Amino acid sequence: MASLSASLRFVLVAISFTLLGGQPAYAKLRVVAALPDVADITRQIGGDRISVETIAEGTQDPHKVPVKPSFVTKLNRADALVVQGLGLEHAFIPALLEAARNDRIMPGAVAYIDASLYVKPLEVPSSQNRTQGELHPLGNPHFNLDPEQGKLMARAIAEGLERVDPAGAANYRDGLARFTALLDRKIAEWQKLAAPLRGLKVVSYHQDLIYLANRYGMQLVGTIEVKPGIPATPGHLEELLSTMQREKVKVIIREIAYDPGLARSLAERTGARVAEISSLAGGLGSKGYIDSIEADLRALVAAAQGTSAG
Amino acid sequence: MRSFRSRGLPRAALWVGAGLVLLATPNARAADSEVERLRKELGQTQQELSDTKQKLDDLGQRVDSLQNAPPAPATAAPMETTAQPGPATARLAPVNVDNPAISFVVDTAFAHDARNSWGSIGYPNGADFALKTGELFISAPIDPFLRGYAAINGTSEEGFDIEEAALITTALPWNFTVKGGRFHADVGRLPHWHDEALPFSDRPPSIDRLIGGESGSEGVEVSWLAPIEHYIELTGGVYDTIGAERLGDLNDNGFFGRRDFSELTVLGHPHTYFDLTDTLNLELGGTWFGVPQNSQRNVYGADVTLRHQPGTSGVYQGFVLGSEWYWNRERFTERDTTGLVIDRTRLNRQGGYGYFEAFFDRRFSGGARFDYSESPDGVPDLARTGSVFLTWMPSEFQRLRLQFDNTWGDQPTNQRYTIQWTAFLGSHSHGFAQR
Numbered sequence A: 001m002a003s004l005s006a007s008l009r010f011v012l013v014a015i016s017f018t019l020l021g022g023q024p025a026y027a028k029l030r031v032v033a034a035l036p037d038v039a040d041i042t043r044q045i046g047g048d049r050i051s052v053e054t055i056a057e058g059t060q061d062p063h064k065v066p067v068k069p070s071f072v073t074k075l076n077r078a079d080a081l082v083v084q085g086l087g088l089e090h091a092f093i094p095a096l097l098e099a100a101r102n103d104r105i106m107p108g109a110v111a112y113i114d115a116s117l118y119v120k121p122l123e124v125p126s127s128q129n130r131t132q133g134e135l136h137p138l139g140n141p142h143f144n145l146d147p148e149q150g151k152l153m154a155r156a157i158a159e160g161l162e163r164v165d166p167a168g169a170a171n172y173r174d175g176l177a178r179f180t181a182l183l184d185r186k187i188a189e190w191q192k193l194a195a196p197l198r199g200l201k202v203v204s205y206h207q208d209l210i211y212l213a214n215r216y217g218m219q220l221v222g223t224i225e226v227k228p229g230i231p232a233t234p235g236h237l238e239e240l241l242s243t244m245q246r247e248k249v250k251v252i253i254r255e256i257a258y259d260p261g262l263a264r265s266l267a268e269r270t271g272a273r274v275a276e277i278s279s280l281a282g283g284l285g286s287k288g289y290i291d292s293i294e295a296d297l298r299a300l301v302a303a304a305q306g307t308s309a310g
Numbered sequence B: 001m002r003s004f005r006s007r008g009l010p011r012a013a014l015w016v017g018a019g020l021v022l023l024a025t026p027n028a029r030a031a032d033s034e035v036e037r038l039r040k041e042l043g044q045t046q047q048e049l050s051d052t053k054q055k056l057d058d059l060g061q062r063v064d065s066l067q068n069a070p071p072a073p074a075t076a077a078p079m080e081t082t083a084q085p086g087p088a089t090a091r092l093a094p095v096n097v098d099n100p101a102i103s104f105v106v107d108t109a110f111a112h113d114a115r116n117s118w119g120s121i122g123y124p125n126g127a128d129f130a131l132k133t134g135e136l137f138i139s140a141p142i143d144p145f146l147r148g149y150a151a152i153n154g155t156s157e158e159g160f161d162i163e164e165a166a167l168i169t170t171a172l173p174w175n176f177t178v179k180g181g182r183f184h185a186d187v188g189r190l191p192h193w194h195d196e197a198l199p200f201s202d203r204p205p206s207i208d209r210l211i212g213g214e215s216g217s218e219g220v221e222v223s224w225l226a227p228i229e230h231y232i233e234l235t236g237g238v239y240d241t242i243g244a245e246r247l248g249d250l251n252d253n254g255f256f257g258r259r260d261f262s263e264l265t266v267l268g269h270p271h272t273y274f275d276l277t278d279t280l281n282l283e284l285g286g287t288w289f290g291v292p293q294n295s296q297r298n299v300y301g302a303d304v305t306l307r308h309q310p311g312t313s314g315v316y317q318g319f320v321l322g323s324e325w326y327w328n329r330e331r332f333t334e335r336d337t338t339g340l341v342i343d344r345t346r347l348n349r350q351g352g353y354g355y356f357e358a359f360f361d362r363r364f365s366g367g368a369r370f371d372y373s374e375s376p377d378g379v380p381d382l383a384r385t386g387s388v389f390l391t392w393m394p395s396e397f398q399r400l401r402l403q404f405d406n407t408w409g410d411q412p413t414n415q416r417y418t419i420q421w422t423a424f425l426g427s428h429s430h431g432f433a434q435r
Helices: A002-019 A036-049 A069-076 A093-100 A147-164 A166-193 A210-216 A234-247 A260-270 A289-305 B002-067 B205-212 B244-252
Strands: A029-033 A050-054 A080-083 A112-114 A201-204 A219-223 A251-255 A273-277 B101-113 B126-143 B146-155 B159-169 B176-184 B216-225 B232-242 B265-275 B280-291 B297-308 B318-335 B341-359 B364-373 B383-395 B398-409 B414-426
Touching: A029 A036, A029 A147, A036 A050, A036 A080, A036 A147, A036 A166, A036 A289, A069 A093, A069 B216, A069 B265, A080 A093, A080 A147, A112 A147, A147 A166, A147 A210, A147 A289, A166 A289, A201 A234, A210 A219, A210 A289, A219 A234, A234 A260, A251 A260, A251 A289, A260 A273, A273 A289, B205 B318, B205 B341, B205 B364, B216 B265
Parallel strands: A029 A050, A029 A080, A080 A112, A201 A219, A201 A251, A251 A273
Antiparallel strands: B101 B126, B101 B414, B126 B146, B146 B159, B159 B176, B176 B216, B216 B232, B232 B265, B265 B280, B280 B297, B297 B318, B318 B341, B341 B364, B364 B383, B383 B398, B398 B414
16 A cells, blocks of 8 residues: 555656656746847846747748747747747747747737847838738848847847846846947957958848848848749849849858858859858857857958958 | 279279269159158048048947937837837737738649549549639737637639638637637648648548548637647547538538537547657647447548758758548448438448658659548448649749649549649738648
């Protein structure tokens, strides 16, 4: 009888442990980040007080992240969701939230943390028309490539964490101050590093470089895609080729989530060099947001100077 | 002599050198002046460059300081412009609460059948153009606890019908969700998908015959997501019946109204998922539904889907390997001309399909399918169908598909060629369930 009772207790404990997901009662704030950039910034701000899981990987196209059931369970148990925002996650977050049954992290709820909150959007479409491709109604959402915007993202994230976990306010404010100071130092370094990019005419694969180009003075001449989200056609590529030759474009930027073939083919025909960058942190093997910006800038400078990225 | 010469040569050299210096002095003075002028010009340019750089830095700092400025107070009207800091927690697309998301799907096809056979699974003889689906899809949150959607569907053959009109709870505790109204019951994988979302130009014949087209139903469904790291979802439901064509049959026979509880259809559907590797995942499901009274009908099904979804530049490549199999055990009542029951026959029939679809790049995918099906009633009318299909997507909102089907079995072999053209107007998404 005693052994039966012990077995029963063991089973009950095991079931309870399973239902609680194996998490101790003092679990950290469980944060799910949609993309690696906001994940890294959130980690740096939250420190040991939070745990962060990421949905998309740095090598992926944020417009084409698979909707996996394993993401649903992460979101179901999340205390907060951090998105980059401006509709960048439209391909997967709405569908996942629909299945996640967690109204705390629904858009507009307290624990839905939108990193775009203080960003000034560029390329806000004046009309919502699909003849212009897959437009983001709120503006171009690829602001993470500009480190100055990174500071604004950090601020929105820190405020969001504080909103969800007021007891950790001091921790998050310290984290924000540390991250911002670090980023400021790097921004000063990058200003010198990226000097060769000023005035550089470039073609990119997707229309995602406006913030980066504005920051470092690059001129965007065209995209390999016909329109945002619309794959290249032969006619468009011929037109782009003529434009590149006329404008003397020396660098083609391929975001690593996209097919390398077209960029290489254009480079062969025009004599331009291909710079491979990642529009998300971690895509080029970088460790986080700051490393990723530096890796992108080094790749661009190397292509501009005709050397290999160091 | 040698010493004289040795003394005399330097003297001559001195004279020559002095002459050259005298001759060269005006040129050297001119060069110094030019160097001085260039130095001054360089200094001025460097100063101008430095001033310009300083101005650029100042402007950059001003822009940054403006961008870092505190957000507008909550009393400001944040929806008027996207250039201002957003509302308190999120920057969301402006939505008129009175207008739901609306979309329309145009799914049209041309098909040609070589032989006049397999009319029982929708293969008529000859060629025809058809509106396979014209679907108006409407969805919106209703209040903080409920959302709703409707799919109003028209086809060349059947006219317009309300395919789905359902309400779904959004805020029940304990991970429960309740759905009610007319909707596709949660049977397997493809039976509850809309036609235009299928990876083929047709619904697999086995699903068409055994389930009765899509899993249309009127009823109520409860699903529960296990609150653990591993994905497990359980669905249970009660319905008038399951199967769009079966529902039509029931309604045609005057079964709009009441019936005994035991004559309702009951469903259970556990469903789970495994990440095998970073890019390879597996979904497994089991389905049972039936009519309890006298075990009138019992359908058992199993579905398996293996997906390869790579990251980086191969994000548009990958493959799906999917299969479903159903066993239908059903009792059919036969009557004589006066309406007297003369026989009750219990038939065991089965069918299923397996398919492979490879995604070559962002635009093209293609694959093959094999389907085995039996008629649920009457003679088995066994059919085997081998299909190949190629899909081209000029954009995310338009699709062109070619499909060839070869069907053989208890009727003469038939070949069907189909060209399907599908386009999505507006915000069309069936969400997580039809991923």
